[in-house]
Amino acid sequence: MQELQLVSVGDVLIGGTTKPVNIIALNENGTPCKYILKLFTKKQILQGISVAKEIISSELAKQFNLICPDYGVINFEHSEINNLYGKERLYSLDEGYKFCSKFIGQSVIFTPLVTKSFLNDYDYANIFAFDFFVYNIDRGGVRKKPNLLINDSDLILIDHELTFSFIDSDKKVDYESYLRNYPYQHHILIKYLKSSRQKKHLFDEFLEMLKVLNLSSLNSTFDGLERLQIPHYEREKFINYFMWAKQNVTIFERYLKGMIQ
Template identity: 30%
Template sequence: MKKLTAVQFEDYIQKGGSTKPWIVLAVEEGNKLPIAEAYVVKLFKKDHALNDCALASEFIVAELARELDLVVPDSAIMTFSNDFVETLTDEQIKFLEGKQYAPTFSSRLLNSSTLVMAEVGNLSSPAAELAKLFAFDCMVINTDRGGFRDKPNLLVDDDGFTLIDHELCLFFLASSSSTGINKLMKSIKAGNIDMIQYGRHIFYQKLKSYKGKKVHLFNEFEENLSKLNVAGIVKYAQNLEQENIPAGSIDSLNEYLSLLKQNASQYCNILLGLIR
């Protein structure tokens, strides 16, 4: 897991959400010949970052995306040292009050442009690519790609789209009770998914109205899910804990991902039912 130290503030992400992301130059810890690279740093309120497992969610969901052949920016653990903080303006230092920045989540700055909701209907991506992202968001219980905030949380370029912003996923990580995750797994075993939260997904209407054959849309996702390295994801979450990033209920994560992997075909049939 890459660890970075910020060395220079560069700019703000103007379209950032509640975390008001910063762009900083950072160097990799332990590198004898460090080269400063630009990263986007999300600055969560400490309670949200730690008690709500928002930091862990960002890291774990990004790792899951890579496992399932979806594109996300390179991510790294970012730390703001005292030396770096001393280079900031009074306004920036004030903004950091109550924020989690040692450690926090960061991702490599890309040249892709941020997709806005008005552009979603103009995307010409193949239906199978849209279906793969829809399936992934259902899997990680992401209610923030579209949802009630109307945020795509995607970057786009000529090669396709890149997924960003996954703090509001895997709700059960932060839960002190197993009731929610048990209910979710029970519904999946019964062949159901709560449609309320996914009916507002940015690609739901495009998939629902798709005129081609839908039966094969989730084939790639199903194959990747059936090969998911659950043990590797669990180990990744445990490593976050060792880096002082609370990952919450790792046992629930293991049970949930194992269930989906073992029932990949059934799960994708449920998804297919949602868009028919």
């Protein structure tokens, strides 16, 4: 988890509930790069640990060979963005570390109109299965936001603040009950998977990667969250779910295959 240093602030991007901003920041090597800065409110951080969920999901995506933009976290005085927002918006913003995604050039928002022939059913399947695993309700969803970029060769995943909605419960969680109620009908990729002619083995790659998910490597992620005092729920709540998932791959297989019939 790299800490960035602000160089300059650009414009507010059109769209997006977090009203993201283009910035230039120095990465951990001291190289200036363009990032997309997401500005979560105090309420979003308190109720949804949005920055932590972005980070955890980005790290998990790497283990499933999925592509997310390189990311970093940054903190600075809000006086740097006084000219971008009104007083009410500025007051609502969380004052801790903020999540930044490295800007991906030559990419566009995913829509059926820009789907490339190089993509295959397994590309879609792994992303869909990953979203099911992290309980992402925002790749499609009721707001129909794709939260996917596409370039000449890849699909790129963005925006994961609306994941793991069940992790904040203080009670013992019935993980399978949440999976059973995952709103897959609204996922941006469901229609592609339903039309696939190779459903039998579509999720094999994802399921194999789930079996060997490296939980030890996630400890450094949680260590970083604690070091920077980025709000997050106890790591045990996440790790317990991940351990359960590794031990119950057949449950994931059953639901994933059932959703695309």
